[in-house]
Amino acid sequence: MDEFPDRPAYTSDCRARLAFEVLANRWDSVVVYTLGETGPMRPRRLRARIGGISPKVLNEALRRLEHNGLVERRAYAEAPPRVDYALTEAGTALLAPMRAMGMWAVRHGDAVLDAQDRHTARGRERRLTGA
Numbered sequence: 001m002d003e004f005p006d007r008p009a010y011t012s013d014c015r016a017r018l019a020f021e022v023l024a025n026r027w028d029s030v031v032v033y034t035l036g037e038t039g040p041m042r043p044r045r046l047r048a049r050i051g052g053i054s055p056k057v058l059n060e061a062l063r064r065l066e067h068n069g070l071v072e073r074r075a076y077a078e079a080p081p082r083v084d085y086a087l088t089e090a091g092t093a094l095l096a097p098m099r100a101m102g103m104w105a106v107r108h109g110d111a112v113l114d115a116q117d118r119h120t121a122r123g124r125e126r127r128l129t130g131a
């Protein structure tokens with residue numbers, strides 16, 4: 001995976017970590033996935049399609065994704081002004097790994113949630129018993 005085989009993978013300068021950091025924000029992957037499924041969209045329509053995201057948070061996500069080269073902002077010289085957002089080649093290339101992560105979540109999500117519940121319960125028990 002690493003282009004430098006003599007270095008351990010997932011070090012601070014590993015490119016694989018970059019991929020995880022790019023989508024670390026909870027809304028960024030939702031925006032990428034939605035644009036991948038629907039094609040270019042105006043912000044208002046994108047927000048309605050996603051649901052549960054404020055205009056401010058969507059704007060922040062779009063700016064972050066544009067900064068990272070995953071989304072392209074397209075402004076049209078119209079009255080009133082029109083802007084839409086579309087995935088770049090790099091953004092489109094992320095869809096397959098994102099779908100694979102989604103399948104992982106479907107397959108292993110219950111086990112992860114169960115482990116979290118057990119861990120939370122153990123922590124609560126330790127606080128109550130002073131252990």
